Amino acid sequence: MLSIVPKGTGWIEVICGSMFSGKTEELIRRIRRAQIARLHVKIYKPLIDDRYSQNHIVSHNAQRIPSIPIATPQQILEQAGDAQVIGIDEAQFFDLSLVDVCQKLADQGKRVIVAGLDQDYLGRPFEPIPQLLAVAEYITKTLAICSRCGNPANRTQRLSKDPHRVVVGAADIYEARCRHCHDISDAKESV
Ligand code: ZN
Numbered sequence: 543m544l545s546i547v548p549k550g551t552g553w554i555e556v557i558c559g560s561m562f563s564g565k566t567e568e569l570i571r572r573i574r575r576a577q578i579a580r581l582h583v584k585i586y587k588p589l590i591d592d593r594y595s596q597n598h599i600v601s602h603n604a605q606r607i608p609s610i611p612i613a614t615p616q617q618i619l620e621q622a623g624d625a626q627v628i629g630i631d632e633a634q635f636f637d638l639s640l641v642d643v644c645q646k647l648a649d650q651g652k653r654v655i656v657a658g659l660d661q662d663y664l665g666r667p668f669e670p671i672p673q674l675l676a677v678a679e680y681i682t683k684t685l686a687i688c689s690r691c692g693n694p695a696n697r698t699q700r701l702s703k704d705p706h707r708v709v710v711g712a713a714d715i716y717e718a719r720c721r722h723c724h725d726i727s728d729a730k731e732s733v
Contacts, residue, residue, distance in 0.1 A: 548679075552648035556674050558660035559684035560698045562718045566601040566631055568684060569657040573607055576627045576653070584625040585609040586618050588635035590710060599631040602712065615643040626652060633658030634668045635708065641673045662707055663700040663716070664726050686718030697724040 557568050576583050587599050589611045598606040609629075612618065615636050622628055628647055633640060633656045640656075647654045660675070660683070662668045675681055688695040695718040702715045709715065719725070 550651075552651040553653060553679040554644050554648050554674065554677060555653070555655045555680040555682070556671065556678040557655065557657040557682045557684060558671050558675070560661065560686050560696050560718050561659065561712075561716045562602055563684035563686035563695070564601070565657040565659075565684050566599055567603060567605060568682065569629055569631055569655060570599065570601055570605050570607050572655055573627070573629045581626045582624060583627045583629065584622060585629040585631070586612050587631045589613050590632075590635045590708070599629075615640040619643055619646060622647060622650075622652065628652050628654045630654070630656045631658070633674065634662075634671060636670060638670045638673060640670045641677065644674060645677060659698065661697060663698050663709075665697050665724060688720035688723050689717040690719060690723040693720040693722070695720045695723075697721065699724055 555572070557565050559565055573583055573585060585599060585607060587609045596611050597608060599609045600606040609631065610621070616639065618628065618630070630640070644654045644656060656674055658671050659668050660671045683696070685694040685696055697719050699717050699719040700709070700715060701717065702709070
């Protein structure tokens with residue numbers, strides 16, 4: 543991607559896929575490269591995601607990078623200041639206002655890199671990622687490996703019977719599955 547890097551303008555990059563597909567790893571890789579280039583970088587994540595650390599984004603392979611926990615996307619606009627690159631992890635935990643915030647940041651000339659789940663545990667598009675995909679300049683879909691059959695996997699299987707859309711967890715209650723092995727037969731949405 544980015545064979546020609548835009549000059550004099552901002553843009554939005556989205557990294558999305560199922561759990562265990564390496565989204566945060568890829569976000570950290572891009573952020574590190576921006577830091578090596580001595581760009582001013584700020585990284586945000588939702589307060590709800592406290593699985594590993596409140597003040598870092600952490601990939602499943604234990605890479606970590608400092609981040610700022612926020613309750614609402616609006617706080618990014620308030621705090622971004624003169625940052626040239628904005629990283630946002632776990633975007634599926636934010637509401638649709640994230641789309642407008644990312645657009646404003648990009649309009650200000652910033653590079654905005656957003657990572658998040660594109661489908662919920664039932665395989666349905668998971669806001670706000672679908673809307674971000676529509677307005678982003680660059681999209682990367684990461685694939686995991688199906689824990690049943692070894693095929694490329696783009697879905698997340700919930701192993702518990704909790705029917706709520708947002709249940710924070712990792713390998714304890716989720717695994718990656720391909721289209722064929724994803725099983726939602728006993729899942730009922732209640733929200
Ligand atoms: Zn499979």
